Amino acid sequence: MLTENIAITRILVSALLGCAIGVERYIHKHPAGVRTFMLICMASTLATLASIWICQTNMNLINGDPGRIAAQVVTGIGFIGAGLIIKNKYDVSGLTTAASIFCTSIIGIAVGVGLIKVSVLVTFIVILVLASSFLFHDNNSRQLAMEQEQKDKSDKEESETKQ
Secondary structure (H helix, E strand, O other): OOOHHHHHHHHHHHHHHHHHHHHHHHHOOOOOOHHHHHHHHHHHHHHHHHHHHHHHHOOOOOOOOOHHHHHHHHHHHHHHHHHHOEEOOOOEEOHHHHHHHHHHHHHHHHHHOOOHHHHHHHHHHHHHHHHHHHOOOHHHHHHHHHHHHHHHHHHHHHHHHHO
8 A cells, every 4th residue: 555655755765766877877977967867767756656646546447557657657758768869970879878767767667666676776787887888888889980980081081182
């Protein structure tokens, strides 16, 4: 049975977990930071709690499904994540930020349904993955993109001088 005290505790836990992921992103100077991740995690938790609360307090609902609001959280976060992804000529950026925002929203949903230990574990793993970017930096895609751009520029200059 969900009570307001349990809901408050879950919101505070989700704020803490979102903050932990946001601090990692802030330290590494990525576009989305502490506030963004805290808000996403808390909003996901609150949406899930509201969904559970509605079904719990209105037993006469014919189509009461606590998963419906949470499912819309996933869809909404997908749109936010898509807006963060930027494709240049040879490079794609924002994928990790979009993925971490998506993961943070799911952590918020998990906290909302009471999976606190699992949420803490997943948050810890997310921070490890994000902090290990120096080990796994997507094959230095930005460096490769800059090198390709330099090569294209020199090829263009070379073809212009031949004419």
